[in-house]
Amino acid sequence: MPLYNMRELLHDAHKGGYAVGSFSVANLECVMGVIQAAEEMRAPIIMQCAETRLRHTPLAMLGPMMVAAARHARVPVAVHLDHGATIPCVQEALALGFTSVMLDGSTLPIAQNIAEVKRVVALARESGAAVEAEVGRVGRGEDGSDCPMAAASIDDCLAMDDAGIDAIAVGIGNAHGLYAATPELRYDILEQLSGKLRSYLVLHGGTGLTDGQFVKLIGLGMRKINIATDIFRAAALAPRTDDIFRNITDGAAAVKLVTQKYIALFGSAGKAE
Numbered sequence: 001m002p003l004y005n006m007r008e009l010l011h012d013a014h015k016g017g018y019a020v021g022s023f024s025v026a027n028l029e030c031v032m033g034v035i036q037a038a039e040e041m042r043a044p045i046i047m048q049c050a051e052t053r054l055r056h057t058p059l060a061m062l063g064p065m066m067v068a069a070a071r072h073a074r075v076p077v078a079v080h081l082d083h084g085a086t087i088p089c090v091q092e093a094l095a096l097g098f099t100s101v102m103l104d105g106s107t108l109p110i111a112q113n114i115a116e117v118k119r120v121v122a123l124a125r126e127s128g129a130a131v132e133a134e135v136g137r138v139g140r141g142e143d144g145s146d147c148p149m150a151a152a153s154i155d156d157c158l159a160m161d162d163a164g165i166d167a168i169a170v171g172i173g174n175a176h177g178l179y180a181a182t183p184e185l186r187y188d189i190l191e192q193l194s195g196k197l198r199s200y201l202v203l204h205g206g207t208g209l210t211d212g213q214f215v216k217l218i219g220l221g222m223r224k225i226n227i228a229t230d231i232f233r234a235a236a237l238a239p240r241t242d243d244i245f246r247n248i249t250d251g252a253a254a255v256k257l258v259t260q261k262y263i264a265l266f267g268s269a270g271k272a273e
């Protein structure tokens with residue numbers, strides 16, 4: 001199956017009233033597990049890796065594995081750079097064939113964030129890749145680093161939407177990593193944005209939210225939901241033996257199981273037809 005553009009998957013999700021899971025991968029076991037889950041459930045998925053993690057797994061190695069896995073998958077898969085922080089990394093991902101890239105300018109003043117995102121929109125246009133931006137700020141960095149949450153302003157979201165992006169991650173009280181307590185999400189922000197955006201809404205910090213919160217978020221238009229911590233924990237906590245091949249199989253199986261839980265919750269099962 002060819003690689004899919006992320007915008008196409010989100011467009012279908014919008015029409016169908018469901019969300020596409022965007023699952024973060026760190027190694028072969030994660031890649032195999034999320035693809036197996038998607039194939040068994042006939043679900044479109046997005047597979048992603050964040051720039052901050054690439055000091056452990058260089059993009060030059062992890063990236064081609066993700067792209068190859070997507071090309072061989074029997075369901076639509078888009079390959080996405082999560083939390084791109086630098087233009088060279090975005091360029092490398094695009095050169096490897098990623099069909100979507102994020103430029104995370106959430107720590108910059110909004111005008112500068114938009115200016116950086118516009119540079120990425122111009123780069124992505126050459127290969128037709130989709131672009132995700134962040135407005136407001138998701139709490140805690142993708143790698144657990146300290147970073148305060150900031151709620152997205154409606155005006156900033158509308159201004160960013162005009163930058164030619166495909167997907168918009170909004171700060172609504174969400175955070176990466178494990179929540180100390182179930183967060184109070186700012187559904188009012190999504191209500192105010194309803195019907196006003198050309199880009200599709202993205203939720204970061206999916207691990208630890210309740211089933212009811214996912215249902216409500218999807219009802220309010222959330223179309224891409226990121227899951228990282230639960231994928232990484234499943235792979236890390238899978239049973240280990242002195243047989244590396246058994247460990248790879250068990251690791252992938254553990255990742256598959258947790259991925260399937262989210263696919264079912266997001267309503268994307270059976271949507272690959």
Ligand code: 13P
Nearest residue numbers: 177204205207226228229
């Ligand atoms: P979690 O680690 O909380 O699942 O968040 C994932 C994410 O948003 C990656 O960008």
